Amino acid sequence: MNRRWGNVHRSGYDIRVTGIRWDPQARRPVVSPTPRELVYRFANHPRAAGMVTSPAMQRLIAGRYVSQDAEQALDVAQGLAAGGAGCTLHLRAFPVRNAQQARAQVDQYLELIEACHHIGLADADISVKMEQMGYLVGGPDVAGKNLVLVTDHAQHHGITVTLDMEQAEQVQDTLDVWRAVHAEFPSLGVAIQASLLRSEQDCADLGQLGARVRLCKGGYRGIQGQSYLRHADTDRAYVRCGRRLIDEGAYPMFATHDVRLLRIMTLLADDSGLTSQEWELQTLQGIAPHMVRKAIDEGVHVRCYLPFGPNWYSWFVGRMVEKPSNAALLVRSVVAA
Ligand code: FDA
DSSP states (O other): OOOEEOOOOOOSSSOOOOEEEEETTTTEEEEESOHHHHHHHHHHSHHHHHHHTSHHHHHHHBTTTBBSSHHHHHHHHHHHHHTTOEEEEEEOOOOOOSHHHHHHHHHHHHHHHHHHHHHTOOSEEEEEOTTTTTHHHHHHHHHHHHHHHHHHHHHHTTOEEEEOOOOGGGHHHHHHHHHHHHHHOTTOEEEEETTBTTHHHHHHHHHHTTOEEEEEOOOSOOOTTTBOOSHHHHHHHHHHHHHHHHHHTOEEEEEOOOHHHHHHHHHHHHHTTOOTTSOEEEEETTSSHHHHHHHHHTTOOEEEEEEESTTHHHHHHHHHHHSGGGHHHHHHHHHHO
């Protein structure tokens, strides 16, 4: 059933409320477009995008949430290292449309690894997406071969690599590629989304391999029958997944800004006798700085995720959609213009 009613239209920055429709997955009426869709539309409006990518706004945003290039990201990473935190560097280039573009992204990662090594950056991790490794243009085989190139180079220089997790439809392929490469390069980690029903079992399986696992809530839209659709259910699943990782012997990397979850995971880790070198907290650069400081002061091993590169704007929009109050920054810039 997909009913639609109401018909309110407002012009302006293409912000139109076209009505209310019944969402069969959530089993409740939703305003269409949703607040998230409105933020996306607003952020992608040429004037808003032009303002945010203007040099003045870049200076405001870049360095706080994202970096414009590898050089700036490495500066931020060195600052983090001086303050007692590690980093995860993630290239935000434009979407890969052919094998050459995938190879170009691999080459950029290889250069980044060289640069980390050259400046003696301690505790560095590199985060890659299947899409960047050529998955959408060449399937799992191409993605696997490219991932081997990056992981081999990183492991040789004492740097870890972690495979991001994306849409639910890609989870099995991502884990298959991860498994194949991990067999040769045990330092390769992978992200798991607590919002997926399958993840508790995945955590148990990965734990038995002693894998590095980044546990996040999940940043993609839930699918009926495959995902928890309510936040509270995902939060409970996060705790169960975290417990599985600890009990089965994984190296858990708890990626969250949820203070309550951090407290629970810290207690579980302590109860299991894990030292601060046997698990870590991961956060996104610029989000929850007080939580990060407090965790470092309490002896928690903290790592910040640093996205950088020419397509940093799309990452920034993604963060605004996650927490629309971040959009205030963007709105203020447009209103002030
Ligand atoms: P939640 O969303 O409940 O937020 C808890 C509190 O944190 C909020 O109340 C708010 O105060 C603050 N907060 C959260 N997000 C914020 C934001 N953007 N801006 C400002 N404040 C914010 N997802 C995925 O699907 N695949 C992946 O590979 C990864 N990788 C990844 C790495 C790292 C290091 C992190 C931290 C996160 C990811 N994610 C991810 C994203 C993750 O799945 C999730 O969408 C976000 O982290 C938000 O969930 P929280 O656990 O922070 O809790």
